[in-house]
Amino acid sequence: MGKPTDLVQGTLDLLILKTVALAPMHGWGIAQRIRQVSKEVLQVNQGALYPALHRLEQQGWIQAKWGESENNRRAKYYSLTRDGAQYLRRQQAQWNRLSGAIDLVLETT
Amino acid sequence: MRLYYKLPLRFLSLFRKPEAEQELNDELEFHLQYQIDEYVRQGMQPEEARYAALRALGRLQQVKEECREMRNVNFIENVLQDLHFGLRMLRRSPGFSLLAILCLTIGIGANAAVFSWIEGILLRPFPLVVGQERLMAVTGTNRASGERTGVSWPDFLDLQKNCKLFDAFIVDKIMGATLNVGDHATRITGSVVSANYFDALGIRPIVGRGFELEEDYGRNAHPVVVIGYHMWQDRFHGDPQIIGKTQILGGQPHVIVGVAPEGFQGTFVGWAMQFWVPVSMQERFVPGGYQLEDRTADWIEAFVRLKPGVTAEQAQAEISAAAKRLEEEYPATNRGRGIKLYPLWQTPFNNAGTLLPTLSIALCVVVFVLLIVCANVSNLLLVKAFGRRHEMTVRLAMGARRGRLLQQLLTEGLILSTIAAIGGLILAHWTRNLLVLLLPKRGGTAMYLPGAVDWRVLALSTAACLVSTLLLGLVPAIHTGKLDLASALKAESGGVVGGRRRALAQSSLVLVQVALSFVLLVGAGLLLKSLRAVQNTSPGFLTDVITTWIDTKSAGYDKQRTLTFQDELIDRLQVVPGVQSAAFGRIGAFTYGVYSSAAIAADGYVTAPGEQPVIDYDEVSPGFFNTMGIPLVSGREFTRADNETALPVAIVNEAMAAQLWHGQDAAGRRIQVKGRWLQVVGVAKVSKYRTLIEPPRSFFYVPMRQSLVGAGLYIRTSLPATALASALTREVHALDANLASGEMITMQEEINRSTAVQHIAVNMLGVFGGLALLLAGVGLYGVMSYAVSQSTRELGLRMALGARAADLLRLVMSQGLALTMAGVALGGIAALALSRLLGYLLYRVSPRDPLAFVMAFAVMTLAALLACFMPAWRATRTDPVRALRD
Numbered sequence: 005m006g007k008p009t010d011l012v013q014g015t016l017d018l019l020i021l022k023t024v025a026l027a028p029m030h031g032w033g034i035a036q037r038i039r040q041v042s043k044e045v046l047q048v049n050q051g052a053l054y055p056a057l058h059r060l061e062q063q064g065w066i067q068a069k070w071g072e073s074e075n076n077r078r079a080k081y082y083s084l085t086r087d088g089a090q091y092l093r094r095q096q097a098q099w100n101r102l103s104g105a106i107d108l109v110l111e112t113t
Numbered sequence: 114m115r116l117y118y119k120l121p122l123r124f125l126s127l128f129r130k131p132e133a134e135q136e137l138n139d140e141l142e143f144h145l146q147y148q149i150d151e152y153v154r155q156g157m158q159p160e161e162a163r164y165a166a167l168r169a170l171g172r173l174q175q176v177k178e179e180c181r182e183m184r185n186v187n188f189i190e191n192v193l194q195d196l197h198f199g200l201r202m203l204r205r206s207p208g209f210s211l212l213a214i215l216c217l218t219i220g221i222g223a224n225a226a227v228f229s230w231i232e233g234i235l236l237r238p239f240p241l242v243v244g245q246e247r248l249m250a251v252t253g254t255n256r257a258s259g260e261r262t263g264v265s266w267p268d269f270l271d272l273q274k275n276c277k278l279f280d281a282f283i284v285d286k287i288m289g290a291t292l293n294v295g296d297h298a299t300r301i302t303g304s305v306v307s308a309n310y311f312d313a314l315g316i317r318p319i320v321g322r323g324f325e326l327e328e329d330y331g332r333n334a335h336p337v338v339v340i341g342y343h344m345w346q347d348r349f350h351g352d353p354q355i356i357g358k359t360q361i362l363g364g365q366p367h368v369i370v371g372v373a374p375e376g377f378q379g380t381f382v383g384w385a386m387q388f389w390v391p392v393s394m395q396e397r398f399v400p401g402g403y404q405l406e407d408r409t410a411d412w413i414e415a416f417v418r419l420k421p422g423v424t425a426e427q428a429q430a431e432i433s434a435a436a437k438r439l440e441e442e443y444p445a446t447n448r449g450r451g452i453k454l455y456p457l458w459q460t461p462f463n464n465a466g467t468l469l470p471t472l473s474i475a476l477c478v479v480v481f482v483l484l485i486v487c488a489n490v491s492n493l494l495l496v497k498a499f500g501r502r503h504e505m506t507v508r509l510a511m512g513a514r515r516g517r518l519l520q521q522l523l524t525e526g527l528i529l530s531t532i533a534a535i536g537g538l539i540l541a542h543w544t545r546n547l548l549v550l551l552l553p554k555r556g557g558t559a560m561y562l563p564g565a566v567d568w569r570v571l572a573l574s575t576a577a578c579l580v581s582t583l584l585l586g587l588v589p590a591i592h593t594g595k596l597d598l599a600s601a602l603k604a605e606s607g608g609v610v611g612g613r614r615r616a617l618a619q620s621s622l623v624l625v626q627v628a629l630s631f632v633l634l635v636g637a638g639l640l641l642k643s644l645r646a647v648q649n650t651s652p653g654f655l656t657d658v659i660t661t662w663i664d665t666k667s668a669g670y671d672k673q674r675t676l677t678f679q680d681e682l683i684d685r686l687q688v689v690p691g692v693q694s695a696a697f698g699r700i701g702a703f704t705y706g707v708y709s710s711a712a713i714a715a716d717g718y719v720t721a722p723g724e725q726p727v728i729d730y731d732e733v734s735p736g737f738f739n740t741m742g743i744p745l746v747s748g749r750e751f752t753r754a755d756n757e758t759a760l761p762v763a764i765v766n767e768a769m770a771a772q773l774w775h776g777q778d779a780a781g782r783r784i785q786v787k788g789r790w791l792q793v794v795g796v797a798k799v800s801k802y803r804t805l806i807e808p809p810r811s812f813f814y815v816p817m818r819q820s821l822v823g824a825g826l827y828i829r830t831s832l833p834a835t836a837l838a839s840a841l842t843r844e845v846h847a848l849d850a851n852l853a854s855g856e857m858i859t860m861q862e863e864i865n866r867s868t869a870v871q872h873i874a875v876n877m878l879g880v881f882g883g884l885a886l887l888l889a890g891v892g893l894y895g896v897m898s899y900a901v902s903q904s905t906r907e908l909g910l911r912m913a914l915g916a917r918a919a920d921l922l923r924l925v926m927s928q929g930l931a932l933t934m935a936g937v938a939l940g941g942i943a944a945l946a947l948s949r950l951l952g953y954l955l956y957r958v959s960p961r962d963p964l965a966f967v968m969a970f971a972v973m974t975l976a977a978l979l980a981c982f983m984p985a986w987r988a989t990r991t992d993p994v995r996a997l998r999d
Contacts, residue, residue, distance in 0.1 A: 030144075032144045032148065055180050073147075077143055080136070
């Protein structure tokens with residue numbers, strides 16, 4: 005396994021939004037899930053995770069609610085807002101266009 | 114709605130900070146616990162796992178701070194913090210704060226006051242009147258004479274009928290009436306108005322009604338009157354049954370039909386009207402007989418209200434076209450006559466036109482003062498900013514962004530200017546009636562020239578406040594921008610680095626102050642010289658003649674009875690000890706009354722095509738020229754023999770003789786006035802008729818035949834006015850106990866009233882010029898003191914090398930003077946460009962009058978010498994030993 009890839013600037017927001025879109029989740033869970041789903045390739049820098057969560061909350065894309073975690077601790081759960089869902093769709097479409105374009109360039113030999 | 118999510122969050126962050134903090138801690142703690150559990154599961158010792166988890170999260174405090182930053186509370190919190198900090202800074206140096214706020218209050222207050230005058234006198238001068246922005250003033254024009262005239266009633270009706278772009282045509286002709294109360298007659302001011310007056314202005318009488326449309330028509334057919342609120346209160350004690358009662362006005366009982374609401378002063382800038390009568394009553398109140406069917410009788414002053422969306426140009430074009438049609442239709446009366454519209458603030462027939470130049474100059478002056486004040490306070494702030502250089506540097510070193518420092522400095526400026534703006538508005542409120550106090554009183558006339566502090570004035574004052582904030586913050590801000598961390602920290606101990614740059618900034622601020630002050634001084638000098646020229650102008654008559662007026666018409670006298678009364682009164686006065694002579698005149702020089710004028714034809718004078726001399730005249734009694742001290746160059750005075758049955762006669766002045774007969778002897782020639790031939794029996798010297806500054810103008814006199822609204826009485830006497838007043842009352846009452854004379858003043862006072870505007874302008878420029886000079890002096894003093902304190906070492910060295918005290922004195926003084934001269938040069942250029950603005954107020958003084966410039970130069974130099982002397986003297990006291998050792 006090589007060195008975990010650093011996240012491209014700005015993609016962390018996209019990953020967070022996508023992750024909480026599935027189910028409300030707390031910060032630690034979001035980081036774990038991104039790691040698992042990406043098969044250990046994407047390592048979320050934990051120091052950057054929380055400022056990002058707070059920023060997305062301030063912007064109204066996600067909202068937070070306190071709840072019980074699986075091991076009965078009080079945890080802050082983040083979920084996607086309606087505006088956040090729209091925002092996610094837009095961002096995802098943009099990402100697809102971008103990565104598709106990069107693929108095209110790279111595959112042209 | 115993202116706001117729906119955002120607002121509660123902001124609220125939480127701002128006002129429930131401890132809870133937000135606690136939540137942040139809980140969240141991160143939860144994360145750590147999870148991570149520790151995870152590491153323990155992977156086989157770490159609990160202690161080891163905790164360290165690892167912390168490492169993974171990064172620096173805990175920094176993460177927290179970043180989260181807080183993300184919560185976006187910092188901006189608002191910063192503002193609060195800056196406010197708090199700024200207030201503390203101001204409290205810590207109360208002397209500085211007080212000085213700065215005082216200066217700014219004067220600066221902003223002067224602006225707010227002038228704004229409020231312009232608003233209340235020029236832009237929206239009529240309280241309670243709706244839609245004043247659509248009102249325009251109307252006058253006639255005469256192409257031949259180039260002078261402004263009134264409009265005749267038949268023309269007025271035709272214009273109203275033929276123009277489509279106007280909501281209303283409103284006649285408003287100011288006039289007076291006399292109320293005889295006991296042994297004193299009071300003149301009250303009223304208006305002859307068209308019947309639509311109150312409806313068109315949106316004024317609803319509080320008791321009774323306004324006028325009905327038919328009350329415009331029929332010769333003297335509708336003796337009805339609407340009285341003002343104050344007349345109702347003062348004279349009728351607020352009688353609720355007032356409607357239907359009568360009041361004698363203009364010699365005829367008038368039925369009171371309405372009372373105007375409190376606060377409505379009529380539509381004459383400067384004076385409050387006390388009553389209004391409809392146009393049909395013109396003959397009773399406006400001199401010149403019955404004029405409602407005469408197209409040459411241009412007695413009307415008027416306003417129009419434009420329809421919404423109509424521009425002044427469109428309105429002027431339409432009304433000019435209508436006037437043109439009248440010219441074609443009635444060539445005999447209307448040839449060469451047009452109509453001109455003015456915005457309210459340029460209204461030529463009331464005090465708006467008189468005060469306009471003064472107020473525009475006042476506006477320039479107060480803007481200058483504000484700039485000077487800002488420069489001065491900037492200078493003070495700069496001194497403080499340098500005192501705070503260490504603080505700023507440390508804050509930068511600790512990682513404050515420069516924008517953040519700028520925000521801090523601007524907040525401090527804002528605190529100063531906001532406090533000052535509040536003070537300034539209070540100042541403006543106090544001084545709103547100052548103009549009335551500055552203008553001389555006219556007996557019986559209620560002056561009304563209020564400033565209005567409304568939202569527009571508030572907005573402009575706020576703008577002035579914000580502009581000064583920016584100006585204040587700017588200079589220290591530029592400095593902070595240039596603050597170089599390394600060198601600033603290093604230089605902290607040296608204490609001279611930055612001195613040069615600071616000196617430069619300070620010097621340029623002083624330069625600006627000196628330049629602006631110089632401009633104000635030049636203006637003050639020019640106006641002062643002009644005022645002296647005005648005052649030294651001879652009016653052409655004796656100024657110690659005492660004048661008053663007696664209104665026989667209001668007492669119901671007819672023409673013959675009036676003439677008899679006047680002759681008898683003169684006879685009685687002639688024998689009062691101390692009285693040399695006495696005479697009547699209908700209008701009299703320098704009163705507000707308007708002379709009659711007439712188109713003139715003359716023996717031996719051929720009128721050029723398209724030219725028609727129109728000349729003003731007055732009606733005077735026998736002995737008038739002798740009493741007034743106006744010399745006759747040839748011929749004789751009027752005598753009592755010049756009555757209705759004798760040959761009609763006239764006395765012309767020299768200018769008229771020159772105009773009509775090119776200086777040949779006029780006596781014995783004839784002039785034709787309104788169809789009558791008059792024999793010229795005398796030629797009088799030219800005197801001043803309306804203002805001291807008028808050029809010599811043609812004028813003639815006819816014997817007194819009628820008097821409307823009182824006649825002026827002129828008495829040449831060695832008695833003081835009070836003694837004469839009792840003698841006059843005694844003689845008048847001996848003839849008729851119901852009559853009384855009005856206010857008694859000398860002709861000099863009458864003249865002073867006409868030069869009031871010049872006096873105001875001189876006072877204003879004088880006061881503000883002096884203030885500016887003081888501020889500039891203080892600024893210069895500050896700069897020179899600083900320069901001296903910074904160059905102790907250099908001064909000490911010079912002394913050690915043999916410089917004497919006088920050399921050092923010269924050195925410092927010459928530096929200060931060089932700065933002053935540079936400012937004077939700059940100000941001189943500005944003054945040359947700006948002094949033309951004084952145009953109208955300058956009489957026999959060129960806007961580039963060298964004396965005014967030299968005087969301003971001398972005063973400025975003197976002030977600079979004074980300001981520099983203290984620092985220079987201190988320089989000579991430098992102890993070379995100590996200076997070199999330190």
